Amino acid sequence: MPSYTAPTKDTQFLLHEVFKLTEADIPGYAELESDFTNAILTEAGKIASSLLQPLNQSGDQEGCGFEDGQVTAPNGFKEAFDEMKAGGWPGLDMPEAYGGQNMPNVIGTAVGEYFSAANQSFTMYQGLTHGAASAILAHGTEEQKQTYLPPMIQCTWTGTMNLTEPHCGTDLGLMRTKADPQEDGSYKISGQKIFISAGDHNLSENVIHLVLAKIPGGPDGIKGVSLFIVPKFMVNDDGSLGAHNGVSVGSIEEKMGIHGNATCVMNYDDSTGYLLGEAHKGMRAMFTMMNEARLGVAMQGLAQAEAAYQNSLAYAKDRLQGRAVTGAENPDGPADPLIVHPDIRRNLLDQKSFIEGGRAFLLWGAKLIDQAHLTGDAEAEGLISLLTPVLKGFLTDQGYDMTVQAQQVLGGHGYIEEWGMSQFTRDARIAMIYEGANGVQALDLVGRKLAQDGGKHLLGFFERVKTFCKENADLNEDYKTQFIDPLKAASKDLQAAAQFFMMNGMKNPNHALAGSYDFMHLFGHVCLGLMWADIAKTAQTALDSGQEDADFYNAKLTTGRFYMARRLPATALHLSRIQSGADPVMSLDADQF
Amino acid sequence: MPSYTAPTKDTQFLLHEVFKLTEADIPGYAELESDFTNAILTEAGKIASSLLQPLNQSGDQEGCGFEDGQVTAPNGFKEAFDEMKAGGWPGLDMPEAYGGQNMPNVIGTAVGEYFSAANQSFTMYQGLTHGAASAILAHGTEEQKQTYLPPMIQCTWTGTMNLTEPHCGTDLGLMRTKADPQEDGSYKISGQKIFISAGDHNLSENVIHLVLAKIPGGPDGIKGVSLFIVPKFMVNDDGSLGAHNGVSVGSIEEKMGIHGNATCVMNYDDSTGYLLGEAHKGMRAMFTMMNEARLGVAMQGLAQAEAAYQNSLAYAKDRLQGRAVTGAENPDGPADPLIVHPDIRRNLLDQKSFIEGGRAFLLWGAKLIDQAHLTGDAEAEGLISLLTPVLKGFLTDQGYDMTVQAQQVLGGHGYIEEWGMSQFTRDARIAMIYEGANGVQALDLVGRKLAQDGGKHLLGFFERVKTFCKENADLNEDYKTQFIDPLKAASKDLQAAAQFFMMNGMKNPNHALAGSYDFMHLFGHVCLGLMWADIAKTAQTALDSGQEDADFYNAKLTTGRFYMARRLPATALHLSRIQSGADPVMSLDADQF
Structure with missing residues (x-):
């Protein structure tokens, strides 16, 4: 049976020693003293291990039920969900005004990793609610906020995101779901949405669907899309629930994984919906959700890698098989543990170095979001906008690969x-697929984000790396050759790639x-290189100052x-592929495939 | 619903234009005229598409049954198995003397790819029988061959390989299964084996288990292991079946995939077994099976990639989503097909270029086996021994990655x-796991195969590449820069890696x-580079000589x-990792993970 222990020590190290939260000059951060965050992380870790993880495998095996139009989550999910609610976890980083606990995003992210690692399917129910609530918070009227946020922040009501239709996923301009304006200012929503995670279940009293639809007569394509709040049950003026709103589940999908989370076909038949934000500006409102959701998905990639790593490591230490080539290390036993073998170590270190660097990258991203939201720092806003597709694409691709490697350790x-x-x-x-398939992340990065605001966010990133290298090159000679020099080389590869796009993308965008x-991926590696250089600097400094726990820093x-x-x-391989340009990719006629 | 069409044209191209089978001076090859192999491949392709593929998804969903100690394959498998038998397919490349059709391995491999692509779980039942029969053919007494081979070659009886025990997989020296010698020359086999593919089912009248076990008093460890024939039902002198032999199924495993093939826990309780080959030389006999099985597994990696590619390609051509950045290519439709997008093409070409190069590599391997077995060519024998772990490890790792990429096209x-x-x-x-996990393949390659016979097989490989480059550099200038130069560079990387091992592995084998x-993986890429250089030469020559079907060659x-x-x-990335040596991998104490 697999197990999971939250890596609280590593999170604490990142929050306090690497990122020095309390010194960061972001509102609310000064209160994030080490003891305080430790208490939160420890408690969250306990819940992850003792409440959520035990339901992970059973939820996978049992899956969701669908009978008479009603979806049920796996056994035990309802009780655990109630416990999570009672603990106030769903509202951890939501505003106090609507019942949340006002923690910054960086804490929500740190804790979210544990919950997600312990049970991704379960955690998605509250994660999607969080995303929907964020969109209402950002774009809703005060009345909408008063109506929906308190129960959503408590998870008494849950939320969903409805984008995909059978014939369109990425290209939402093709959308067919209609929103007919009514005299009272509401809309009648009709259409079918697919792949709706947590679309229905027995965990909450109501489900608040955020649905993209087109108001007839609006602009063609993506510019004519609006976002609507469509509750499963109508909400009376006093907040109590009224009639069923004509929202029904057509079926739930059989999937490769996340069996414990219901992926629904949702049918809207003249369901009453309320415009969220401005008409025809639905994509903008949806992107509030999407960007948050993308960070959340990046976190999932990391989280599953961590969970898988822990179990592969335990096996590698426990399983006796073969002898170390340099002489028995467990001479009294019948064989040595797997971990003596170089290729097993290579595998484990691929995982470990990705996870610890990736966790730093993720928390850095969360901190940038706080900085942007809480201080209005435009530079941080621009940087996290640039890094969001990198976080999502890189951490989920590599995270997946690491789960595959972890599997391999166990034969x-x-x-x-x-x-x-x-x-x-x-x-x-x-x-790697949802909230924008990773190919779409790459397109967003290269086609949109690189050139945003005249390309200044990318330049800002390079500046940051340069400054870091300059400021820390003298730490010591080993550090310089082992960390600073490779980081510089990798960053140079990234610059060369960006330059290639600039020089050639104008002539032919396919070159980019x-x-x-x-x-x-090149960008992701440079980010992890920067994170590792920072972590190593922190560790070296701690060792130099004679701090305890030298083993940890070493x-x-x-x-x-x-x-x-x-x-x-x-990075060099990615650069060489980039520099081969469009020809190798575009020369083959579609018929010749 | 997925579909599958056997790539007979590509196989034919490889067999006749690239490898020029009829000119190869290998016994039996002269008869492999193009029309003849085309007839075989076409018929096999039909069976793959119309008989096996339709049972693939249903077999996955239904899985195997296990009730009252009896395993059942999914619905339809029995009927399809009978049809395969009636067509004589299981004995295609087995000797006529025992009821086979005497085709060389290269044809068995070509056909096997189709069957495996259409339905891996199904094809394993006959694949394992083939492996077991090969071991009996190589190591059995004439009486054993007469008894077991005819029904096994017909698949009236099927076969299995029993290596793994609960506490040992790779390290078979730890084995506990015992073989007690009896007065009549037989043995009583007792012990438990796990992960036995096709261990039991309702497709055949008898199951012939090849079981590794230790004869008490023999040498310790791997040197005391012997191989035994243990039939499920005893075989009477007249070939009819007798009593049940105390071989029972403890359980069948729930697995990630290959649900249609029963993976059994096999219990042997004083079961009667017959020594196959010499006592204590079981590993040698088992390796006859293993090497063949490894090629078969390499084939599976390629086959699943091909099946996945076909379906992702069909989707990419069919699904309308977004517009080509250089202008609409389907202006009358609501959007362009996915295949116009550069990153989708990148994905598809990763798949296509791996598959077509990989198929060449696999068939080259099969041809080397024929050359070794049928002409006693020691050079071919040495080379295929060197390449077997590369074929297995590289084609299954990359094949898996390609199925993941194919999935990604469909969002x-x-x-x-x-x-x-x-x-x-x-x-x-x-x-990537069975028949020796890929890490074990890598260990076999570097720890054993490189230095085999004084390292002359590796040198022979380099010589081959060098000769090819020399002989073909003048084909034309583009060919030289696009194929020969990169192949040379890659081969140089491989040489540098081998040199690094030589220079440093003596001091400390962990460096290797x-x-x-x-x-x-470096080796695999060089092999595929060589294959592509050869394919391109063939295509260019065909174009130069004005052959029809220019589209295909282009x-x-x-x-x-x-x-x-x-x-x-x-290759350069792999080399740089190799040259970083043992330190990054070995420095971390086991406790520090």
Whole structure:
């Protein structure tokens, strides 16, 4: 049976030693003292291990039920959901004014990783509610906020996002769902939406669907899309629930993973909806959700990798098989543990160095969001907008690969369901697809984000790396050659790639788009390189100042060196692919495939 | 619903234009005229599409049954198995003397790919029988051959391989299954084996288990292991079936994929077994099976990638989403097909260039086996021994990655089971694990095969590449820069890696083992580079001589250029990882993970 222990020590290290939250000059951050965050993380870790993780495998095996139009979550989910609500966890980083606990995003993200690692399917029910609530918070009228936010922040009501239709996913301009204006200012929504996560279930009293639809007579394509609040049950003036709103579930999907979360076909038949934000500006409102959701999905990629890593590590230490080539390390036993073997270590270190660097990257992203939202810092806003597709695409692709590697450590035991490794892989697979498939993230990055505001956010990123290298090159000679030099080289590859796009993309945009996926990964590696350089600096400084727990800091340095020596050089491969341009990709006629 | 069409044209191109079978001077090859192989491939393709493929998804959904100790394959498998038997397919490349059709391995492999692509779970029942029969053919007494081979070659009886026990997989020296010698020369076998594919089912009258066990008093560890024939039902002198032999199924596993093939826990309780080959030389006999099985597994990796590719390609041509950035290509439709988008093409070409190059690599491997077995060519024998772990590790790792990429083309539809893409991924995953996990393949390659016979097989490989480059550099200037130069560069990377191992592995073998996985992939890329250079030469020559079907040959050149420009440069990354040596991998204490 798989297990999960929240990596609170690592999170604390990042929050306080690497990112120094209390010194960050962001409203609310000064109160995030180490003891305080430790209490939150520890409590969240307990819930993750003892409440959510035990329902992960059973939820996968049982899946959701669908009978007489009603969806049911797996056994135990309702009780656990009630406990989460009682603990106030769903509203952790929501405003106090609507019943939340006002924590910044960085804490919500730190905690979210644990819940997601312990049980992704379960955590999605509250994660989607959070996203929908955020959209109402950002674009709703005060009345809408008063009506929907308190129960959504408590998760008494849950929320969903309705974008995809059978014939369109990425290209939402093709949308057919209609919103007919009514005399009372409301709309009648009709159409079918598919792939609606947490679309229906037995965990909450009401489901608040945020639905994209077209108001007849509006602009063609994506510019004519508006966003609507469509409750499953109508809400009376006093907040009590009224009639059923003609929202029904057509079916639930059989999927590769996340069996515990219901993926629904949703049918809207003249359902009453309320415009959220401005008419025809639905995409903008939806993107509030999407950007948050993308960070949340990046987190899932990391979280499943962590869960899988922990179990593969335990197996590698426990399973006796073969002997170390340099001499028995467990001479009294029948064989040595797997972890003595170089290729097993290579595998585990791929995982570990990705996860610890990726966690830093994710929390840095969350901190940038806080900085942008809470201080109005336009630079932070621009940077996180640039980094969002990188976070989503890189962390979910690599996170998935790491679950596959973790599976491999267990050999045949990784393939049978009993050990739970298959589930980590199957659950992690969706994160590369939903909230914008990773190819679409790459397109967003290269086609939109690079040139945003005259390209200044990318330049700002390079400036940041340069400054970091300059300021820390003198820490010591080893640090310089092992961290600063490789980071510089990787960053140079990224610059060369951006330059290639600039020089050639004007003539033919395919020169840029053919390299978009590689660019996203190249960028991700540079970000992790920067994170590792920062982590290593922190660790080295702690060691130099004689802090306790030298083992912990030394492990950081060793793991970081692995990343810099063995993972970061991937940037050169991505660059060489990018520089091969559009021809290799575009020359083959569609008929010749 | 997914579909499958056997790529007979590509196979024919490889067999006759690239590898020129009839000119190869291998016994039996002269008869393999194009019309003849075309008839076989076409018929096999029909069976794959119309008989096996329709049972693939239903077999996955239904899985195997296990009741009252009896395993049942999914509905329809029995009837299809009978049809396969009636067509004589299981004995295609088995000796006529025992009822086979005497085709060489290269034809068995070509056909096997189709069957495996159409339905991996189904094809494993006969694949394992083939492996077991090969071991009996190689190591059995004439009496054993007469007894077991005719029904096994017909698949009236099926076969299995029993290696793994609960506490040992790779490290078979730890084995506990015992074989007590009896007065009549037979043995009593007792013990438990796990992960036994096709261990029991309702498709055949008898199951012939090949079981590794230890004869008490023999040498310790792996040197004391012997191989036994243990039939499920005893065989009477006249070939009829006698009493049940105390072989029972403890349970069948729930797995990530290959649900249609029963993975059994097998219990042997004083079951009667017959020594196959010499006592204590079981591993040698088992390796006859294993090497063949490894090629078969390499084939599975390729086959699942092909099946997944076909379906992702169909979707990319059919699904309308977005517009080409350079202007609408389907202006009368609501959107352009996915295949206009550069990143979708990048994805599809990754798949296509891997599959077509990989198919060449696999058939080259099969031809080397024929050359070794049928002409006693020691050079071919040495080379295929060297390449077997590369074929297995590289084709299954990359094949799996390609099924994941194929899934990605379909977005959300790739994640739900209805479209079948998830199954390709889930089925392909096992190929990286069984018959020696890919980390073990890498260890076999670097720890054993490189130095075999003084390293002359590796040198022979380099010589082959060098000769090819020399002989073909003058084909034309484009060919030289697009194919020969990159192949040379990649081969140089491989040489540098081997040199690094030689220079450093003596001091500390961990310097070699820490790079073993990267070496396996580096080697695989060079092999595919060589294949593409050969394919491109063939295509260019055909075009130069004015052959019909220029589109086909041009597509080969374009696809090959993609591989050389975008995939082959991975060799430099693998080399840089290898050259980072053991330190990054070995420095972290086990406790610090």
